Amino acid sequence: xxxxxDPLDFIDxxxxxxxxxxxxxxxxxxxxIYAVIIGLIIAVxxxxxxxxxxxxxxxxxxxxxIGQAVPSLAVxxxxxxxxxxxxxxxxxxxxxxxxxxxxLNTLVGIQSADPAVIDxxxxxxxxxxxxxxxxxxxxxMPFMFAGIQTAIVQSIALATLSAYIGGGGFGDxxxxxxxxxxxxxxxxxxxxxxxxxxxxxxxxxxxxxxxxPKGLTV
Amino acid sequence: xRYILDNPEKVLDLTWDHIQLxxxxxxxxxxxxxxxxxxxxRVRWLxxxxxxxxxxxxxxxxxxxxxxxxxxxGIGKTTAIYALAVYSxxxxxRNTAAGMDEVDKATKDAADGMGMTKLQRLRMVELPLALxxxxxxxKIATVAGIGIAVIAVVIGGGGLGRLVFDxxxxxxxxxxxxxxxxSVLLAFIADFGIGRLALLFRRDLRASAERGS
Numbered sequence: 001x002x003x004x005x006d007p008l009d010f011i012d013x014x015x016x017x018x019x020x021x022x023x024x025x026x027x028x029x030x031x032x033i034y035a036v037i038i039g040l041i042i043a044v045x046x047x048x049x050x051x052x053x054x055x056x057x058x059x060x061x062x063x064x065x066i067g068q069a070v071p072s073l074a075v076x077x078x079x080x081x082x083x084x085x086x087x088x089x090x091x092x093x094x095x096x097x098x099x100x101x102x103x104l105n106t107l108v109g110i111q112s113a114d115p116a117v118i119d120x121x122x123x124x125x126x127x128x129x130x131x132x133x134x135x136x137x138x139x140x141m142p143f144m145f146a147g148i149q150t151a152i153v154q155s156i157a158l159a160t161l162s163a164y165i166g167g168g169g170f171g172d173x174x175x176x177x178x179x180x181x182x183x184x185x186x187x188x189x190x191x192x193x194x195x196x197x198x199x200x201x202x203x204x205x206x207x208x209x210x211x212x213p214k215g216l217t218v
Numbered sequence: 219x220r221y222i223l224d225n226p227e228k229v230l231d232l233t234w235d236h237i238q239l240x241x242x243x244x245x246x247x248x249x250x251x252x253x254x255x256x257x258x259x260r261v262r263w264l265x266x267x268x269x270x271x272x273x274x275x276x277x278x279x280x281x282x283x284x285x286x287x288x289x290x291x292g293i294g295k296t297t298a299i300y301a302l303a304v305y306s307x308x309x310x311x312r313n314t315a316a317g318m319d320e321v322d323k324a325t326k327d328a329a330d331g332m333g334m335t336k337l338q339r340l341r342m343v344e345l346p347l348a349l350x351x352x353x354x355x356x357k358i359a360t361v362a363g364i365g366i367a368v369i370a371v372v373i374g375g376g377g378l379g380r381l382v383f384d385x386x387x388x389x390x391x392x393x394x395x396x397x398x399x400x401s402v403l404l405a406f407i408a409d410f411g412i413g414r415l416a417l418l419f420r421r422d423l424r425a426s427a428e429r430g431s
Contacts, residue, residue, distance in 0.1 A: 007289035069405045071368035074398035081391045157279030174285045183289040190285035194278040201277040
């Protein structure tokens with residue numbers, strides 16, 4: 001095995017194991033997509049609620065900031081004693097961490113609306129719900145999108161680490177490659193993850209530029 | 219908490235390990251990043267490619283980056299430090315360039331008018347004015363680095379990640395919590411400490427501006 005330990009042979013390794021490759025890819029992306037969607041469903045209402053209830057603002061922001069300082073590997077590791085190993089604890093940890101950037105960005109977005117604009121809307125007789133739906137949320141969109149982008153890229157990284165608690169994904173090959181010092185297997189896991197993250201960042205950046213009106217760019 | 223009190227030596231050792239990892243990486247990143255930031259401030263067309271490239275590099279998950287480096291730099295601290303330095307580079311370059319951009323055109327003209335050479339202007343005018351920005355970049359890099367360094371344990375980098383890993387192996391929460399608490403603590407201390415330092419320099423500048431010197 002060490003005879004053929006040229007790291008660049010990882011391409012051959014992937015080509016020889018296409019089924020395994022797609023299986024890992026599926027596991028990886030399932031984790032990412034579920035985590036971000038569930039995160040979105042939880043984070044946006046939470047941000048709206050926090051923007052309405054002044055008393056919640058400081059504690060919620062503080063909590064989210066501390067949450068972002070906690071090492072992601074530790075969050076995953078803490079799932080073990082509570083939820084055991086596998087897909088569920090991994091998804092739980094990923095979702096928890098996806099909530100943070102979406103929540104913080106959406107909140108900042110809602111609060112970034114110019115007070116004069118809000119006054120104008122109020123003067124036109126909008127209800128609180130109309131104000132939120134027709135003024136604040138559209139203005140918060142670019143921020144929210146940036147939060148989602150961060151959450152996706154971050155989840156791709158985290159899904160890799162979740163291999164350590166049996167969550168599957170490309171981290172499996174990294175772990176295996178590390179354990180037996182096999183460089184092709186190691187890179188067969190690492191390179192796709194790196195490419196995935198870079199592509200996600202670039203593509204989402206382009207999408208953001210296309211979707212968000214020029215006047216609203218952050 | 220109990221775990222930290224029960225194993226003070228181990229926890230402190232690993233914390234010190236952690237500080238060294240991040241500290242050396244930040245030093246390397248500053249040594250490369252600050253000159254690079256100055257360079258892209260001077261050579262305009264370099265700005266976009268350099269910032270974009272470092273931005274894209276930054277999105278590569280740390281574990282993948284560690285893994286890709288291993289065949290070339292081996293397992294251990296060196297690899298961890300290289301990877302951390304690359305991550306830190308982005309924040310330092312970006313903030314250095316931003317700080318240099320913020321220097322008022324009139325101030326630069328005044329410096330030229332006083333007969334300063336380009337190097338003198340950089341050393342005595344532009345860098346001091348950009349310093350709070352540069353320090354902010356170092357702060358961001360340090361706080362992020364403390365988190366990323368936890369993952370360095372998977373490639374034998376040591377540090378607080380060892381505690382997290384012990385927890386994974388034995389399925390115990392206590393060592394994991396100990397590692398997490400220490401790393402959050404380190405991040406807050408770095409954030410506060412370097413933030414204070416940046417504020418101090420900013421105040422210093424304002425004071426000397428008010429004195430008219």
